[in-house]
Amino acid sequence: MIGQVIIIWFKAVTCMIQGKIDWREAFRQCYLIGNQSFIIVSLTALFVGFAMSLQISRELVAFGGDTAIGGVVSLALVREMGPITAGVMLAGRVGSAIAAELTTMMITEQIDALKVMRVDPIEFLVVPRYIAGLFMMPVLSVYAMTVGLVASIWIAQLAANLPPATFLDSVKQTILDRDFGVHFTKAIINATLVIMFSCAVGLNTRGGAEDVGLATTRAIVWIMTTIFIFNYVVTSLTYAPR
Amino acid sequence: MAVSEQNNQTMIEIDRVQKAFGSHRVLKGISFKVKAGERLGLIGPSGCGKSTLLKMITNLLMPDSGTVTVHSEDVGLVFQGSALLNSLTVRENLALALRRRKLSKKDEESIIQEKLSFVGLSDFINAYPTQLSGGQQKRTSFARAIVNDPKIILYDEPTTGLDPVMSTIIEDYMIKLGEESNAAAIVVTHQYSTWTRTAERILLMHDGNAVWEGTPEEALKSDNPYMRQFAHGYREGPMLEGMI
Numbered sequence: 001m002i003g004q005v006i007i008i009w010f011k012a013v014t015c016m017i018q019g020k021i022d023w024r025e026a027f028r029q030c031y032l033i034g035n036q037s038f039i040i041v042s043l044t045a046l047f048v049g050f051a052m053s054l055q056i057s058r059e060l061v062a063f064g065g066d067t068a069i070g071g072v073v074s075l076a077l078v079r080e081m082g083p084i085t086a087g088v089m090l091a092g093r094v095g096s097a098i099a100a101e102l103t104t105m106m107i108t109e110q111i112d113a114l115k116v117m118r119v120d121p122i123e124f125l126v127v128p129r130y131i132a133g134l135f136m137m138p139v140l141s142v143y144a145m146t147v148g149l150v151a152s153i154w155i156a157q158l159a160a161n162l163p164p165a166t167f168l169d170s171v172k173q174t175i176l177d178r179d180f181g182v183h184f185t186k187a188i189i190n191a192t193l194v195i196m197f198s199c200a201v202g203l204n205t206r207g208g209a210e211d212v213g214l215a216t217t218r219a220i221v222w223i224m225t226t227i228f229i230f231n232y233v234v235t236s237l238t239y240a241p242r
Numbered sequence: 243m244a245v246s247e248q249n250n251q252t253m254i255e256i257d258r259v260q261k262a263f264g265s266h267r268v269l270k271g272i273s274f275k276v277k278a279g280e281r282l283g284l285i286g287p288s289g290c291g292k293s294t295l296l297k298m299i300t301n302l303l304m305p306d307s308g309t310v311t312v313h314s315e316d317v318g319l320v321f322q323g324s325a326l327l328n329s330l331t332v333r334e335n336l337a338l339a340l341r342r343r344k345l346s347k348k349d350e351e352s353i354i355q356e357k358l359s360f361v362g363l364s365d366f367i368n369a370y371p372t373q374l375s376g377g378q379q380k381r382t383s384f385a386r387a388i389v390n391d392p393k394i395i396l397y398d399e400p401t402t403g404l405d406p407v408m409s410t411i412i413e414d415y416m417i418k419l420g421e422e423s424n425a426a427a428i429v430v431t432h433q434y435s436t437w438t439r440t441a442e443r444i445l446l447m448h449d450g451n452a453v454w455e456g457t458p459e460e461a462l463k464s465d466n467p468y469m470r471q472f473a474h475g476y477r478e479g480p481m482l483e484g485m486i
Contacts, residue, residue: 113325
């Protein structure tokens with residue numbers, strides 16, 4: 001599977017470098033990804049923000065560290081929870097849809113039809129989805145981070161009686177430019193994992209209706225696992241003590 | 243697969259081709275040729291390797307041994323299940339096949355209209371495949387396969403699953419296309435009416451080999467035990483030995 005992903009990624013990047021991009025289809029995919037993921041990302045980010053703020057407020061208030069709540073919550077949201085929440089939700093909502101769609105296209109010989117018409121399936125199917133993923137994942141990631149932050153501010157005010165201005169002051173003092181760089185790096189990596197694994201599974205599955213379900217499950221398991229692994233790799237490369 | 247643009251008569255050459263999927267040998271050294279303007283009927287029971295051969299001719303599969311030589315890059319394939327792209331309209335499905343020619347919008351539209359008119363689907367140009375009946379999908383697949391005026395056209399079970407009237411309509415298109423173009427054609431089919439009406443020459447396949455060859459008229463009168471059993475649908479005969 002990893003070999004197939006690398007081959008598809010390499011071919012897709014080659015197409016992109018050569019300018020073989022169907023922008024109309026890429027914009028359509030952007031709309032589909034955004035439309036499919038917007039509500040679910042909003043909801044999960046909201047409740048992640050609630051839970052984190054509640055836990056952290058409770059602990060820090062006990063030690064008299066109220067003013068650090070904003071900093072600690074935002075660090076977690078910007079560095080870890082924002083990209084992971086968006087990545088996992090996109091995997092479940094978009095990755096599964098792509099894997100199911102491409103597997104169905106394989107089984108119903110639509111991919112064979114493309115090859116007979118000398119239309120490259122990578123250029124026609126993978127590249128527009130990858131472009132859309134690369135654009136939409138950072139957008140959704142930042143959106144998830146923002147929703148989580150707003151939810152955290154609200155809960156911090158309710159649970160720890162912390163004014164929003166104090167919370168935001170703490171955020172400003174804690175978050176560095178580098179954290180946003182890491183945030184975007186993780187978002188780009190997550191987009192690559194979601195799109196490439198779902199496409200690789202879809203384009204390499206044969207069989208019948210049962211295989212569509214199995215392929216979708218396989219894609220989700222690969223995407224989720226690799227998102228967490230790569231998240232740790234980026235974190236350790238960036239923040240590990242030297 | 244060797245592809246040459248020679249303008250000789252033979253368009254497809256299959257030479258001692260073998261293919262196995264795991265331990266199952268589907269093709270066991272089959273050879274035949276198809277000339278320009280000829281319609282070859284490739285008939286035989288399910289699993290005898292007919293569709294596998296079409297996939298080799300279209301470069302979707304490679305033979306384990308032997309050679310498949312196709313003397314043109316312009317190949318159209320009518321798929322058994324139509325294989326239309328469900329996310330595209332009828333127009334867009336045909337336009338996709340034309341894409342590599344980089345035509346102007348006007349020329350592209352003109353060709354699409356012409357081919358849809360040929361199969362009687364001009365009114366469905368903006369429909370999605372899921373809005374079409376099985377027969378309409380098959381006719382759209384037919385139009386897509388001929389949109390580039392291919393020199394070779396392959397039909398994979400073109401009438402399977404269709405009612406007798408729609409089967410006759412599709413067969414008529416195949417005959418009409420054969421008369422109007424000089425394309426070499428291979429018709430893979432089980433349907434009696436399809437191979438008797440559309441093929442000029444028949445190749446009966448059994449167990450990965452060609453076991454009989456001749457015209458449809460000769461096939462109906464043949465004493466060959468395989469051909470007799472297949473042509474008349476007899477239960478008794480060598481074709482199903484060991485299978486039921």
